[in-house]
Amino acid sequence: MQLNKSLLVVITALIFGNEFLAQEIQRKEPEFLKYTNSKWVDSVMTELTPDERIAQLLMIPAFSNKDEEHKKEVLKYIREYKIGGLIFMQGDPKSQLKLMNEYQQASKVPIIGAIDAEWGLGMRLDNTISFPYQMGLGAIQDEELIYEMGVEVARQLKRTGLHINFGPVVDVNNNPQNPVINYRSFGEDKLNVTQKGIAYMKGMQSENLLATAKHFPGHGDTDTDSHYALPQINHPFERLDDLEMYPFRELINEGIGGVMVAHLDIPALDSTGTPSTLSKPIITGILKERLGFKGLIVTDAMNMKGVAEGNEPGVVDKEAILAGNDLLEFSEDIPKAISEIRKAIDEGIITQKKIDARCRKILAVKQWVGLDNYEPLPVENIEKELNKPEAKLLNRKLVEASLTLLKNENSLLPLRRLDSLKIASVSIGASEITEFQKTLKLYTRVDDFQLDREANTTDIENLKEKLEDYNLVIVGLHDFSIRSRNQIQLSEDVQKFISELSESKNSIFSIFKNPYVLDKLENIENSAVLIEAYQDTEISQELSAQLIFGGIGATGKLPVSVGEKFKAGDGLELNGGLRFKYTNPEDAGMDSKKLGNAIDSLMNEAIDMKATPGGVVLVARDQKVVFHKAYGLHKYSDTIKVERSDIYDLASVSKISTALPALMKLYDEGKFDLQAGIEDYLPYFNNSNKEDIAFRQILAHQARFKPWIPYWKNTLRDNGSFKWYTFKKDSSARYPVRVSDELWLHRNYKKKIYKAIKKSPLEAEAKYKYSGLVFYLLPEIVGKISNEDFVDYINTNFYDKLGATTVTYNPSKKFPIERIVPTESDFNFRNEEIHGNVHDEGAIMMGGVSANAGLFANANDLAKLMQMYLNMGEYGGLRYINEATLREFTKTQFPENDNHRALAFDKPYLEYKGENSNTAKDASSDSFGHTGFTGTMVWMDPKEDLLYIFLSNRVLPTRNNTRLYKLNTRTKIQQALYDSILE
Known part of the structure; x- marks a missing residue:
């Protein structure tokens, strides 16, 4: 009588214990096995000769960056021998897919395509995404991200005509000197390795891409590279079973489709010294029988010396098949391999039935991945599709989640009081400014230095002398290799410099290298801040810089121990969202x-x-x-390209960027009253027609003020020459205000401007009419209320704290002229191209300092001030203005008077007027901002938390x-x- 399977499991459990029962019941078989006896597989089997069935077990390498001879050779093996698969190596996706389509066309049975894509197609193919190495992934605490990566890797591989990924690596890397696994492992903790491996596997297989766990039974604890020799692992069976084989067992239980066998000598598993790839006790006895794996068993590359040394091509393939492997990767002699396996069948060493069963297994995989309905894939747009924004974002998320903060003394990160810091950045191992340094500069002023990894004492002493001027030094240690190896290759002098700097409490280190390197850097564990970034990529550099300033947080945990300095699992959590x-x-x-x-x-x-x-x-x-x-x-007549960091004349955007934040702060402090008038702060305006007009009316542009006064025209005589008390060609104590190199204004002319404002008539009706007159007065009003110099006040209270270092008046005094974009060619007043000075005539006559115009900035720094407004007064962990105040200043003040304006801020029209509106149709009624005469615009929409900045110099060459x-x-x-x- 035949026992059913359930009863057999129970009896077996009684004999071997409940652990076996639990594993047997929980184990999931690979999904592709359901096709082993399908109609399609049956039909293919009937068309294959016995030798062709053997050939289905063989896989050769294919390159898409080699010549026509290589392609002819691959086609020969496909047409003559009917090989089962190709493993693609170097090349590019477009060329690879063209070749794959051609190879499929030539094949009697659809070819299965595989690739080593442990960190995505970028491991092998140009112009594709490289996701983080598995060591970095091992630091991530959210397995869902690893799953999403598996889904994306599957999508990309399938788009390039592939069906198997020889990944994930689930070796437990517990030997820091491992030269071949190391950064390719999720780490030293078997549970972490297992969790990450399962997530990656499930992501790939959810898209019907076969995952292959490697390198069974575990390649982590060796200091020998099996590409060049046969490593020996001398651990007892109990240790191997509990540690090295643990991830494989768990992935098998979770239904992984493939397992790759390593080239290892493991006496505890096979005392004969036979490489594990050729070992029947290991493959059949342990992998198949003890672990119950029924999926696809793949060899590691058969050309690696770990198995090829002393073994004849073809013969070694036969031995691999006899050991229990299903698919041989990198078979070096296809005809000989087929001949040797056929000979073994003829000699009764293995049966044709067993070969057929393995052939069916491979065909079942082909059906599961969709090759039973094969159609050529389009080559057009492939690189664009492989580099989709969603994939790039996922890559950034993975890197961000991996960043590991190992030290953060006194909660130095995220950096807060930017106004108290003078920062230098040093990139060690980089010859020019790095992405790390460029990103640091986005947050505040950071002076950058580079130090060669072979620098000598003189180089270092020169650098140390320069660093004395700074109270914070941020160091990026960069990699010399495209792979994250456990090597430093730094001169003794550089290592000593790192050691000395580590002892300083004003140093931040970001290590763009293998974490094991930390054990080779003396005193690095004493640094105030230590960030482990795992790899030296542009993304890791950008995000590490953002972490320092609080743009992002940190959640990564170290996946390996680093000597006695750090243990696996170390890593501090840090919140982001500060800037x-x-x-x-x-x-x-x-x-x-x-x-x-x-x-x-x-x-x-x-x-x-x-x-x-x-x-x-x-x-x-x-x-x-x-x-x-x-x-x-910069201008139509030159070739200077605009850069993102270029500084523009903001024109009337100055109105909301200079005196206005100061007034709001003073309003918070009870020192500025919206019901007060100009005369309450400037007594000169007593008894004028401006008296008793409240600032609420003035700032909302319905105080009946004239729009503007052409102050410069008041300096002219009827014949066009300047009045004697206005301008001179040279500067002097009496004429100190520079308007141009040949125009110097009288020191008291500001009084004339004030007088013109005071005497200017009022409009007849109190309704909305845009006016800039009061903004010429606001700097003095702020100065009188605060009892501080106006420019010092706004720098100290706003720009310096925000890290908005380019937000300034008179930028030519602070920045190279080539960083400043020119504005109008003035042929009426100054008779020169306006470059580095304010465009507005009134503002330049005020020495360049006015709240009407005069402010300059680049887009990034201006955005910090505007984001503070959008955040209702807070940015970078500091509160600048009370929320209630910002809500008051940004709301429409007099809608009943058909006035859409807020206090100084512009608002959308009360009714949308199509192309004639001042904002986009979808801008909410809560939004606010301002435009500028030179072609600038800033706008903030709290409803969508949306900030928009547009900088231009549309007035060049003329305002017309x-x-x-x-x-x-x-x-x-x-x-x-x-x-x-x-x-």
């Missing part, structure tokens, strides 16, 4: 393709139509900068150029932001 995160649009729920295409199109149109020579657009959502791009040239207005470029771009928000 801007620089990321992809999808990270903020926006479509990067829609956003980028729309802005590019509109900016290119504006430049082509000569509406502006160039410009910069910055977009942030949820305090994440998702778009920041420069366009065009109004094409930017006619094209409505700024507002159309603003609408594109809303259009790109994902549902």
